Amino acid sequence: MTALETEILGLPKLQKIRIMEQIWVDLLKEEEAIELPEWHLEELAKTEKSIQEGKEHFQDWEVAKKAIREA
Secondary structure, three states: OOHHHHHHHOOOHHHHHHHHHHHHHHHHHOOOOOOOOHHHHHHHHHHHHHHHOOOOOOOOHHHHHHHHHHO
């Protein structure tokens, strides 16, 4: 583990979230596409197939967050 990784692990949760947000904003600025790994594409294909077969269950994001918090 690098010194930076060790330092990040020691930060408070809110500060870690702010850093992640800054990283996402920075990544979105880049024009080049991020190549998805093959396993990710396979999982997306499986999910798409399940959706077409009616096997997937969707939930409103607010409802899902509430359920997660109450679990």
